[in-house]
Amino acid sequence: MAEHYDVLVVGAGPAGLAAADAAAGHGARVGLLDAQATLGGQVWRRDVRAEAPRMARHAFHAVERRTNIARFTQTQIVAATDKELLVEQAAQARTLRYDKLVLACGARELLLPFPGWTLPGVFGAGGAQALIKQGWPIAGKRVVIAGSGPLLLAVAATLRKHGASIAAICEQASAKQLAAFAGALWRWPQKAAQALVLRATLTGVPYHAAAFVRAAHGDARLRSVEVQIGENLVRIECDHLAVGYGLVPNVELAQLLGCALTRNGSHPHVEVDDDQRTSIANVYAAGEVCGIGGRDSARIEGAIAGHAAVGATQAAQALRSAQRHARRFSALLETRFTLDARIRELATDDTIVCRCEDVTWSALRDFGDARAAKLQTRCGMGACQGRICGTALAELGRFPRGGPRPPIFPARLATLAEADFASTPN
Ligand SMILES: Cc1cc2nc3c(=O)[nH]c(=O)nc-3n(C[C@H](O)[C@H](O)[C@H](O)COP(=O)(O)OP(=O)(O)OC[C@H]3O[C@@H](n4cnc5c(N)ncnc54)[C@H](O)[C@@H]3O)c2cc1C
Numbered sequence: 549m550a551e552h553y554d555v556l557v558v559g560a561g562p563a564g565l566a567a568a569d570a571a572a573g574h575g576a577r578v579g580l581l582d583a584q585a586t587l588g589g590q591v592w593r594r595d596v597r598a599e600a601p602r603m604a605r606h607a608f609h610a611v612e613r614r615t616n617i618a619r620f621t622q623t624q625i626v627a628a629t630d631k632e633l634l635v636e637q638a639a640q641a642r643t644l645r646y647d648k649l650v651l652a653c654g655a656r657e658l659l660l661p662f663p664g665w666t667l668p669g670v671f672g673a674g675g676a677q678a679l680i681k682q683g684w685p686i687a688g689k690r691v692v693i694a695g696s697g698p699l700l701l702a703v704a705a706t707l708r709k710h711g712a713s714i715a716a717i718c719e720q721a722s723a724k725q726l727a728a729f730a731g732a733l734w735r736w737p738q739k740a741a742q743a744l745v746l747r748a749t750l751t752g753v754p755y756h757a758a759a760f761v762r763a764a765h766g767d768a769r770l771r772s773v774e775v776q777i778g779e780n781l782v783r784i785e786c787d788h789l790a791v792g793y794g795l796v797p798n799v800e801l802a803q804l805l806g807c808a809l810t811r812n813g814s815h816p817h818v819e820v821d822d823d824q825r826t827s828i829a830n831v832y833a834a835g836e837v838c839g840i841g842g843r844d845s846a847r848i849e850g851a852i853a854g855h856a857a858v859g860a861t862q863a864a865q866a867l868r869s870a871q872r873h874a875r876r877f878s879a880l881l882e883t884r885f886t887l888d889a890r891i892r893e894l895a896t897d898d899t900i901v902c903r904c905e906d907v908t909w910s911a912l913r914d915f916g917d918a919r920a921a922k923l924q925t926r927c928g929m930g931a932c933q934g935r936i937c938g939t940a941l942a943e944l945g946r947f948p949r950g951g952p953r954p955p956i957f958p959a960r961l962a963t964l965a966e967a968d969f970a971s972t973p974n
Pocket residue numbers: 558559560561562563564581582583584588589590591592623624625652653654655656657673674675677678699702703795798801834835836837841842843844846
């Protein structure tokens with residue numbers, strides 16, 4: 549028997565928590581689900597060493613105290629229609645029905661291939677941060693942090709707090725781009741304050757602008773990285789490399805539901821109106837899935853979506869000017885961290901592009917589209933279902949990502965066979 553919710557929220561990061569709280573505040577029966585084991589999403593992921601920030605504690609408490617919010621953690625969506633979701637949990641599959649759906653699926657890192665990027669010891673920057681928050685021992689290890697965007701500083705601060713020695717932070721944006729970014733931050737005083745705290749935390753750490761990793765070297769594990777710093781090629785000895793080139797909205801579920809996407813930035817994101825409504829009438833979206841904008845716009849948009857989903861339009865309207873201001877930060881990120889074109893040219897013939905299935909750059913050379921490449925090389929058929937390699941190939945201008953088909957995550961056969969899920973999308 550499928551359970552029914554007035555509002556079902558996918559994603560329990562800042563956007564999803566705010567959406568659930570807002571909708572429940574009007575008396576709606578709300579379901580809040582997330583693939584992770586705890587509430588908080590990416591930015592408020594639980595850290596075994598540190599208490600959650602005050603804002604996060606407040607958001608957790610707001611949701612936990614409401615008896616009309618059912619929480620489903622470690623719950624993965626397998627398939628979806630505009631009325632129900634098929635989800636998989638550790639012990640069972642279930643069908644969740646809804647009147648209104650709020651997509652607060654957040655974003656993931658953009659990883660781009662370069663020689664040596666699959667060596668043990670090389671991580672995504674946010675991935676390394678997540679592992680370390682969950683207790684992976686890093687004390688005393690020498691780590692190079694590289695890529696682009698403000699996340700690099702947040703990652704460096706977490707690693708340092710856990711005892712890592714940060715050998716260098718390599719930001720690909722130029723000093724001029726960074727100065728323009730810093731110069732505009734006064735418009736978002738909270739972010740400016742966060743940046744100052746991070747800088748203070750990272751005193752003494754070598755920070756290079758216009759710097760990117762050309763190759764990682766090692767044997768059974770990483771030993772050093774070759775870094776382009778301005779015109780110079782420098783080798784840095786290290787135990788780990790944490791590298792990420794910004795964030796990419798998680799739009800797969802929205803695509804599966806048929807929501808229109810827009811691409812006025814570098815990556816497709818869900819198109820919404822002033823009430824965070826998507827092109828599908830009963831589906832709303834909020835936070836990074838609507839474009840990379842950070843925690844504050846995620847919280848505001850989540851609240852707007854939650855209010856609007858239950859018809860509380862005045863409460864939603866009251867937040868619009870704050871939302872517009874917070875969203876201007878997205879444009880700033882977009883313009884100030886554009887990628888150096890040389891980063892897209894680092895992969896060589898034998899560089900692995902699809903690391904789930906070990907498919908190299910040269911093996912993909914002769915294919916004109918993602919589907920043909922997938923069928924003949926298995927590129928994108930592994931555990932990540934093309935989220936890493938498909939996104940990288942699109943970013944490298946190789947071929948655009950195809951639309952997802954259910955199951956959108958690898959699922960047990962029993963889930964597909966036993967679930968009370970009558971309709972199939974598309
Ligand atoms: C790896 C990583 C680390 C980051 N670390 C920081 C940081 O330290 N500081 C900072 O300021 N910003 C950080 N960010 C940026 C951060 O994502 C945003 O500022 C903020 O968390 C966005 O909130 P959100 O609610 O939109 O999405 P998120 O916080 O990303 O939450 C989305 C949630 O949706 C869940 N989800 C997605 N799809 C599904 C699905 N199909 N089924 C079930 N659950 C699903 C995810 O598990 C996730 O918990 C990080 C981003 C990433 C990708």
